[in-house]
Amino acid sequence: MSDFLSAYSIQSWLESCPQGYLEGTEFGHRPGEEEVPLLLDNEVLREDAIRTTVQLIVGERCALAASSGLINAAPDEGSKRFLATQTLDEARHVEIFTRRLLDLGVRKGELETVIDAYANPNLVKFASILLEKVDAKDFIAGVVGQNIVLEGMAFSVFEMMHAMNQEVNPKFAHTLAGTIADERRHVGFGENRIGALIKAHPEKKAEVERMQRDMSYFMLATFADAFRQTRVLDEMNRIGQPRAHSAYQGVDLGELSTDEMEQLLADTVLKEFKTRLGRIGIEYQSPVRV
Numbered sequence: 001m002s003d004f005l006s007a008y009s010i011q012s013w014l015e016s017c018p019q020g021y022l023e024g025t026e027f028g029h030r031p032g033e034e035e036v037p038l039l040l041d042n043e044v045l046r047e048d049a050i051r052t053t054v055q056l057i058v059g060e061r062c063a064l065a066a067s068s069g070l071i072n073a074a075p076d077e078g079s080k081r082f083l084a085t086q087t088l089d090e091a092r093h094v095e096i097f098t099r100r101l102l103d104l105g106v107r108k109g110e111l112e113t114v115i116d117a118y119a120n121p122n123l124v125k126f127a128s129i130l131l132e133k134v135d136a137k138d139f140i141a142g143v144v145g146q147n148i149v150l151e152g153m154a155f156s157v158f159e160m161m162h163a164m165n166q167e168v169n170p171k172f173a174h175t176l177a178g179t180i181a182d183e184r185r186h187v188g189f190g191e192n193r194i195g196a197l198i199k200a201h202p203e204k205k206a207e208v209e210r211m212q213r214d215m216s217y218f219m220l221a222t223f224a225d226a227f228r229q230t231r232v233l234d235e236m237n238r239i240g241q242p243r244a245h246s247a248y249q250g251v252d253l254g255e256l257s258t259d260e261m262e263q264l265l266a267d268t269v270l271k272e273f274k275t276r277l278g279r280i281g282i283e284y285q286s287p288v289r290v
């Protein structure tokens with residue numbers, strides 16, 4: 001337990017995060033960095049960037065509600081303190097992605113209207129399954145739902161977006177890089193903390209597996225919605241803007257169709273789920289594919 005306590009302590013969070021990779025950043029990116037003019041000037045591309053950013057805000061608001069809600073459900077003091085650091089991480093993620101909406105030209109007064117209008121209903125459903133467990137103060141299901149399922153998904157999505165933006169949008173790529181580093185810590189906590197608890201409470205397994213299956217269903221439905229529209233690629237073709245070539249999972253994303261990208265992301269996330277759930281003694285349950 002002492003290793004666990006020091007790896008996930010507030011002290012190590014301070015040293016690695018605010019005094020480490022976030023030092024000198026401004027809303028997650030380097031001071032002075034701006035969105036690329038193409039995104040701001042082209043209405044189709046700007047709307048798509050707004051839509052994508054809204055999904056990140058929906059996910060991060062869920063993580064903020066879950067990590068703060070789980071503090072009072074945690075059975076030990078070390079977990080409570082870790083979740084307090086995670087709460088601040090998630091609040092920061094909500095803030096930096098909300099800030100990006102403003103950078104993309106959304107006015108302050110219309111933030112909530114825009115978020116409501118673009119929030120994917122399948123992602124909202126995904127979040128509500130997790131938040132039900134948190135509201136019931138179910139620590140085991142809550143941590144699996146948050147630190148393995150939600151953050152496992154976020155981690156892979158952010159990595160794919162990071163690959164796509166690294167060359168073409170350094171500001172957004174830098175914002176994502178700090179978030180990815182945070183998510184790596186959160187996923188690590190989930191795996192380290194929950195394995196022993198699942199062992200001690202085998203009666204919880206079936207319920208946790210059902211939650212993971214239901215969340216996976218709505219996650220895949222969200223991916224399908226996100227990739228089954230080709231407006232962005234059509235628009236880039238129309239204006240003669242070449243696609244960025246970037247490596248993700250050993251493949252050049254710039255060569256893939258949207259269907260292939262959806263498949264690659266879904267396969268990557270599900271493979272991660274299987275590995276991580278296996279490590280904590282939970283058997284991955286396949287949802288009906290959408």
Ligand SMILES: [Fe+2]
Pocket residue numbers: 060063089090093154183
């Ligand atoms: Fe987050």
Ligand SMILES: [Fe+2]
Pocket residue numbers: 063089090151182183186
């Ligand atoms: Fe997180």
